[in-house]
Structure formats: C-alpha cells, structure tokens
Amino acid sequence: RQWTKIKDYEEILFDFYEGIARITINRPRYRNAFTPLTVAEMSDALYYCRECADVRVVVLTGAGDKAFCSGGDMNYKGRGGYVDGKGVPRLNVLDVQKQIRSLPKPVIAMVNGFAIGGGHVLHVVCDLSIASENAIFGQTGPKVGSFDAGFGSSYLARVVGQKKAREIWFLCRQYSAKEALEMGLVNTVVPVEELENTTVEWAQRIMELSPLALRMIKAGLNAELDGQAGIQELAGDATMLYYMTDEAQEGGKAFLEKRKPNFSKLNNLP
Numbered sequence: 001r002q003w004t005k006i007k008d009y010e011e012i013l014f015d016f017y018e019g020i021a022r023i024t025i026n027r028p029r030y031r032n033a034f035t036p037l038t039v040a041e042m043s044d045a046l047y048y049c050r051e052c053a054d055v056r057v058v059v060l061t062g063a064g065d066k067a068f069c070s071g072g073d074m075n076y077k078g079r080g081g082y083v084d085g086k087g088v089p090r091l092n093v094l095d096v097q098k099q100i101r102s103l104p105k106p107v108i109a110m111v112n113g114f115a116i117g118g119g120h121v122l123h124v125v126c127d128l129s130i131a132s133e134n135a136i137f138g139q140t141g142p143k144v145g146s147f148d149a150g151f152g153s154s155y156l157a158r159v160v161g162q163k164k165a166r167e168i169w170f171l172c173r174q175y176s177a178k179e180a181l182e183m184g185l186v187n188t189v190v191p192v193e194e195l196e197n198t199t200v201e202w203a204q205r206i207m208e209l210s211p212l213a214l215r216m217i218k219a220g221l222n223a224e225l226d227g228q229a230g231i232q233e234l235a236g237d238a239t240m241l242y243y244m245t246d247e248a249q250e251g252g253k254a255f256l257e258k259r260k261p262n263f264s265k266l267n268n269l270p
C-alpha cells in the first residue's frame with residue numbers, strides 16, 4: 001500500500017492513501033509522548049483534513065510497534081502546562097480533542113500499543129478505535145500529578161459507564177486489548193500484522209457511505225452530549241443544508257435585488 005506524504009512536520013508524519021489521511025505521532029523514543037509542538041502539528045494536520053475535500057476519513061496512530069501515545073511528555077511538563085519552545089506552558093492537546101470531535105468526518109484511532117494518559121484520551125475522543133492485540137490502555141494522571149476531568153472523564157464515562165470510568169481513574173491500572181474490548185472501550189481487536197489492513201478496510205467501508213449522512217450522525221451523537229456547543233455544530237450543518245435550498249437562495253437574492261422575498265411557491269413539507 002503506497003501512502004503519499006501530505007506535508008513535512010518535525011514530530012508527526014502526515015500521509016494519504018485513497019481518501020484516508022493518516023496522522024502518526026512520530027516520537028517512538030518516548031513512546032510517542034506529545035510535546036506542545038507535536039500537538040500544534042496535529043492541530044495543523046487536522047485543520048488540513050477538515051479543509052481538504054479529498055480526505056474522507058482520518059486515521060490517528062503512533063510510530064513504531066510499542067505505543068500509540070503515552071500522553072504529555074513529562075520532560076516538558078512545567079507549572080501551568082507543557083512548556084513550548086518560547087517558554088509558554090500549554091495544554092493545547094485539549095484543543096486537538098475538540099478538533100477531533102468536531103471534525104465533520106470519521107476519525108479512527110489505530111491503537112498500535114500503549115494508549116496511556118493523555119494518549120488514552122486521544123483514542124477515547126476518536127469516533128472509532130481499532131486496537132492491535134498488544135495494545136494497552138490506561139490513565140496515569142493521579143499517579144504523575146495530572147488529570148483530565150473533561151472529555152477524558154465525562155466522555156470516557158459515556159463510553160464505558162460511570163463505574164468503569166471511575167475505576168480507570170481511581171486505580172490507574174493498565175488494561176489489555178481484550179479487557180478494553182469487553183468494556184466497549186474499543187470497537188475491535190486484531191493481530192498486530194492485521195492492524196493497518198483492518199483499519200483501511202473499515203475506512204473503505206465508511207467511504208462507500210454517504211458523507212453527509214455520516215456528518216449529520218456524528219454531529220447528532222455529539223450534540224446529545226455537548227450541550228450548546230454540540231447544538232451549534234448540528235445547527236451549523238443544518239444551516240449548510242438550508243443554504244443549498246431554493247428557499248434560502250430566494251431570501252438572499254431578494255435582499256440584493258431590493259425586493260420582497262417570494263417564498264410562496266416553495267415546498268412546505270409536512
């Protein structure tokens with residue numbers, strides 16, 4: 001399978017294959033822990049994925065065979081956040097979580113090893129998670145002086161239930177791929193050598209379906225949980241569709257032609 005590079009970055013890889021954009025955290029030496037730069041690059045790549053009509057599905061993964069992502073790089077953790085090259089402490093991974101959630105295209109986590117701490121949360125916020133048999137899941141925050149009480153807790157609880165979410169955070173254990181599957185934390189578990197094939201197959205199946213239908217489903221599933229921000233996303237999609245109608249076009253045209261709009265001949269469905 002020939003993936004072609006979309007753009008050069010320092011700490012991620014970003015490539016494309018037949019409608020699929022793949023973002024790979026590329027710091028295997030540190031079990032793919034993210035720095036503020038890694039996260040800024042992920043954000044840039046996700047923005048590209050949103051803008052580019054050729055991208056139908058996004059895959060998030062980690063380089064090498066050991067880790068998906070081990071969360072924030074502890075070498076960069078200062079007071080107030082993970083410190084960037086200019087000395088500014090940041091928690092910019094929270095923005096990336098929101099980007100993944102609001103991207104109007106399916107995002108698949110291809111979990112190829114440890115998904116730990118903030119790295120675990122990244123897979124949690126993806127729409128689907130496909131894990132290899134060697135994948136290991138868990139939160140470590142309360143052990144290492146951190147926590148994610150946002151999506152990393154509340155959305156996790158929506159995925160695995162309140163008891164399990166509290167167990168994951170209160171015990172900071174590690175869970176096998178099999179355990180993750182049993183608690184509904186991942187969609188499927190496959191042998192390591194099948195991980196990419198399965199992910200591409202799932203993406204190809206998704207791409208046979210109506211992108212607009214999937215976009216609305218994702219927005220609807222988010223809206224139920226995300227309050228006004230979720231409704232705003234769903235409403236934005238409704239507005240986009242409305243602008244495609246003669247009715248909306250007539251309103252705009254009438255304004256520009258300085259006349260009263262004529263909505264009388266338009267369909268008024270029950």
Ligand code: 2NE
Pocket residue numbers: 029030031033070071072073074075091093114116117118119140141144146147148
């Ligand atoms: C991931 C895990 C379980 C892997 O264990 P193992 O035994 O396979 O590898 P090892 O030897 O621990 O790690 C290999 C090298 O990677 C570095 C290690 O320090 C080690 O370096 P050397 O000793 O060879 O020099 N490494 C691994 N993870 C790192 C990290 N996150 N930062 C910097 N270096 C890291 C094991 O490595 C592990 O438990 N890692 C730490 C996971 C963790 O606690 N992450 C931070 C959670 S907090 C967070 O992510 C967060 C948040 O809570 C809220 C907002 C934003 C972020």
